[in-house]
Amino acid sequence: MHETAVAESILRTIIVEGDKAGAKPVSAIISCGQFNAINDEVMGFAFETAAMGTTCEGMTLDIKHIPLRARCKKCDTTFEFDVYKPACSQCESTEFDFESDAPLLLETIEFEENE
Amino acid sequence: MKVSLNQKILSRNEECAKKNKAFFKENNVFCLNVISSPGSGKTTTISRTIKDLGDQIRIGVVEGDIKTDTDAQKIRDAGGEAVQIETHGACHLSAEQVYNAIKALNAEKMDVVIIENVGNLVCPSAFDLGEAARVILLSVPEGDDKPIKYPGTFAEADTVLINKIDLMDYIDFNLERVLADIRVVNPDVDIFQVSATTGEGMDTWYDWLMDKKNKG
Numbered sequence: 053m054h055e056t057a058v059a060e061s062i063l064r065t066i067i068v069e070g071d072k073a074g075a076k077p078v079s080a081i082i083s084c085g086q087f088n089a090i091n092d093e094v095m096g097f098a099f100e101t102a103a104m105g106t107t108c109e110g111m112t113l114d115i116k117h118i119p120l121r122a123r124c125k126k127c128d129t130t131f132e133f134d135v136y137k138p139a140c141s142q143c144e145s146t147e148f149d150f151e152s153d154a155p156l157l158l159e160t161i162e163f164e165e166n167e
Numbered sequence: 168m169k170v171s172l173n174q175k176i177l178s179r180n181e182e183c184a185k186k187n188k189a190f191f192k193e194n195n196v197f198c199l200n201v202i203s204s205p206g207s208g209k210t211t212t213i214s215r216t217i218k219d220l221g222d223q224i225r226i227g228v229v230e231g232d233i234k235t236d237t238d239a240q241k242i243r244d245a246g247g248e249a250v251q252i253e254t255h256g257a258c259h260l261s262a263e264q265v266y267n268a269i270k271a272l273n274a275e276k277m278d279v280v281i282i283e284n285v286g287n288l289v290c291p292s293a294f295d296l297g298e299a300a301r302v303i304l305l306s307v308p309e310g311d312d313k314p315i316k317y318p319g320t321f322a323e324a325d326t327v328l329i330n331k332i333d334l335m336d337y338i339d340f341n342l343e344r345v346l347a348d349i350r351v352v353n354p355d356v357d358i359f360q361v362s363a364t365t366g367e368g369m370d371t372w373y374d375w376l377m378d379k380k381n382k383g
Contacts, residue, residue: 053258054290061176069170082176087319089289135318138351146351150322156176156293163168 059098075163083116085154118154183262187297197380203304205286212363214245227277300325314348
């Protein structure tokens with residue numbers, strides 16, 4: 053449910069950028085890590101609701117999930133962490149360090165072309 | 168027309184969290200952000216900590232709840248000072264709410280400020296409040312599957328308290344599994360087994376708290 057706060061924050065930025073550009077936003081791309089706990093359906097709904105009555109109403113929001121990478125302490129391989137199989141992809145060791153999880157980012161906003 | 172921003176979405180919260188952190192540092196206050204499911208014993212744990220350590224250090228509490236000031240009242244009954252934030256529906260505390268609360272608490276006079284977040288094991292972990300350490304509470308009756316179901320929350324903990332261990336004999340709770348699952352996402356985290364009701368194991372938590380406080 054923290055998606056509501058995330059949606060409001062995205063919306064504020066898009067409205068400011070839209071005013072600067074003098075154009076209507078049509079779509080935006082956000083990205084998130086594995087520990088941000090962003091659920092696509094909840095996020096989409098929260099954004100759609102928050103956007104009602106603003107210049108962002110009807111725009112689309114794409115969400116990219118960035119995998120979390122880990123480095124094996126035994127064989128130094130870096131691999132994509134999988135919570136269902138938390139082990140090194142190479143040597144299956146369960147001793148590894150996480151690389152930092154991706155932050156929540158507003159990557160790009162696409163605006164309508166002005167005539 | 169495409170505009171590339173790559174801007175942190177929660178940057179406003181992060182800016183305010185930095186302000187809180189600077190405030191705590193400047194005033195030599197050690198701040199904890201306590202996160203757990205509802206009913207895991209956050210208030211009981213904090214109350215007991217105040218009762219047991221209150222003669223050594225001054226502890227102030229910021230209470231976060233959706234409604235009521237019941238928890239702030241419990242803290243005051245235990246002899247502590249507390250400010251209640253009612254979020255009126257929001258599932259987590261924000262750094263800005265905490266900034267206002269620590270001013271109301273006169274937190275600069277405290278040795279330790281404990282923020283009791285809204286009972287929720289997911290949302291609060293996305294919001295930095297400017298704390299020096301994050302404490303995750305997990306109680307035995309919640310079940311031993313919680314760390315693996317909420318990996319993000321446990322990954323960002325500085326310490327985990329497994330509370331209500333006095334109920335371990337009555338509940339099917341695989342402690343080995345819990346410890347192993349926490350270690351998967353957070354290998355170096357400090358884990359303490361406590362009962363805030365009987366007092367069992369609380370000394371280990373107090374030692375951790377005093378040690379971290381002294382180190383700043």
